Amino acid sequence: MFATSLGDDGAELCPLQPWQAEEFLAHVDRGREFIGRFNGLPDVVEDVAGARAFLEAYAGKEASDTGLIRAIRLDGTLVGAVILRRLDVPQGAAEAGCWLEPAAVGRGLVTRATRLLIDWAVRERGVHRVEWWVSAGNAPSIAVARRLGMRKEAVLRESYLYRGERHDEEIWSVLAPEWTAASEAAAG
Template sequence: MFARSLGDDGAELRPLEPWHAAELLTHIDRGRDFVGRFVGLPDAVTDLASSRAFLTAYAEKAATDTGRVYGIWLDDTLVGGVLFRTMDLGQGTAEAGCWLEPSAVGRGLVTRATRLLIDWAVRERGIHRVEWRAAAANTASIAVARRLGMRRDGVLRAQHLHRGDRLDIEVWSLLATEWEAAQAGRP
């Protein structure tokens, strides 16, 4: 098992694996309404079996190099996560995403965790383009994309059906060359 520190505030990034199913379900239950405003995860993780199925699907993605999911723990409590929903190593593309329960908002956890994910994907897996998709009304997620140095590619109008509503989805991206240049300038 590994854990990566996200700073000196007790936050860590760890793989989320099928054996975390009960912990994931407890976490989603704490933030179900908040997380579910823009993200479908609370609709997919509704009981222990569906939580285990979600994590097993990501374990299979990790085994086939087509996706990854990591949890964000704060003082040993799971409070959110980041993931590569998709990874296509042949094309050099990956789509990143996140979620966070209300108790952990405003600490920069998602930005710090996603930085680690992007750095790993670009430097170790050869990903050329990282994409970020967010509902146009999800200003917190769009702010993360900006903090990561992503550029807005455009808006997919009424693209995503979520809980009966059609949401506009903003597409943001970051190229490996942009990432490397930005990291060279970081202390």
């Protein structure tokens, strides 16, 4: 099934397709409250039709080379995902994102999966800049950005209205030369 190993712990990065809508909904249901603390996904994926529509939107983005979604599986179970919410190859820019259900937290899955996603965007698609937009209160996601070697560039004060409350958003990024230099240094 076109999976890429994320390590020796049974974790894999795999395609996530509209025909998997029921499984995707079950995953969102398992993590609905946890995921929804900072991510609007549970508000969009409320039933199988919503799950299918979300996955179809990402299938359309992938077909038009403007984004993509990949499942994070642990021992075959869908436990999270990484996305390129935006992929603009002509401009050399992308925005990455992620989520996990609670059972998968603390294993480094998002960091490993996002590392593969960024590496693909930079090396295969020629992206020069990858952004990571995050609620200022989302400490685990900010920690991922740091582990990936991203730099905080801005705080957009009270820019994000979510569930009736205004939140500050931070913008983190990594540039292709930084990414490749860090990858080469880590390899060797």
